[in-house]
Amino acid sequence: MSATSTALPPRERILRAAHDLFYGDGIRATGIDRVIAESGVAKVTFYRQFPSKDDLVLAYLDFRHERWMAWFTDALARHGGHVGAIAPALAEWFRSDDYRGCAFLNSVGELAPALPAVLGAARRHKQDMTAAVARLIRPAPGRARLARALALAIDGAIVQAQYLASPDAAVEALACVTRALARGIE
Numbered sequence: 500m501s502a503t504s505t506a507l508p509p510r511e512r513i514l515r516a517a518h519d520l521f522y523g524d525g526i527r528a529t530g531i532d533r534v535i536a537e538s539g540v541a542k543v544t545f546y547r548q549f550p551s552k553d554d555l556v557l558a559y560l561d562f563r564h565e566r567w568m569a570w571f572t573d574a575l576a577r578h579g580g581h582v583g584a585i586a587p588a589l590a591e592w593f594r595s596d597d598y599r600g601c602a603f604l605n606s607v608g609e610l611a612p613a614l615p616a617v618l619g620a621a622r623r624h625k626q627d628m629t630a631a632v633a634r635l636i637r638p639a640p641g642r643a644r645l646a647r648a649l650a651l652a653i654d655g656a657i658v659q660a661q662y663l664a665s666p667d668a669a670v671e672a673l674a675c676v677t678r679a680l681a682r683g684i685e
Contacts, residue, residue, distance in 0.1 A: 599661065
């Protein structure tokens with residue numbers, strides 16, 4: 500644990516440790532004792548903050564949502580703030596060393612039957628992602644439908660980038676879809 504992280508409040512240290520472990524190794528594969536060890540808090544401190552693993556999982560998803568949406572909207576703006584920004588923005592993420600797909604899609608696959616609140620967190624995340632995409636499209640009839648189509652293409656690229664040896668094919672396919680859709684809205 501870094502010296503900076505020990506200066507953080509216990510809840511923040513726990514969330515950061517859970518984020519890295521859950522996203523990197525999976526939620527089911529990560530036990531509470533490992534989160535406690537990585538966060539450097541006492542067991543009693545952990546349970547004061549999060550009475551159960553389910554509480555921690557939902558807090559992790561909220562934490563991940565806020566971080567990812569901030570990154571996504573910033574990346575879209577850095578790449579021009581238009582539909583064509585989607586593929587290069589996501590290429591940044593796909594090519595990062597810690598890329599492991601969408602935390603929300605992964606969580607639904609791991610936990611949805613056992614923890615239905617995960618579905619709600621995933622829906623909220625995908626709705627907010629779709630809204631960010633919609634803001635890239637000029638107001639016109641069909642804007643919401645087009646944003647949903649782009650969001651579906653994004654999810655497909657996210658999954659494909661996760662299982663291919665290289666994300667290049669997923670990025671190119673997503674760029675092809677966004678170019679075609681952009682031509683249809685201009």
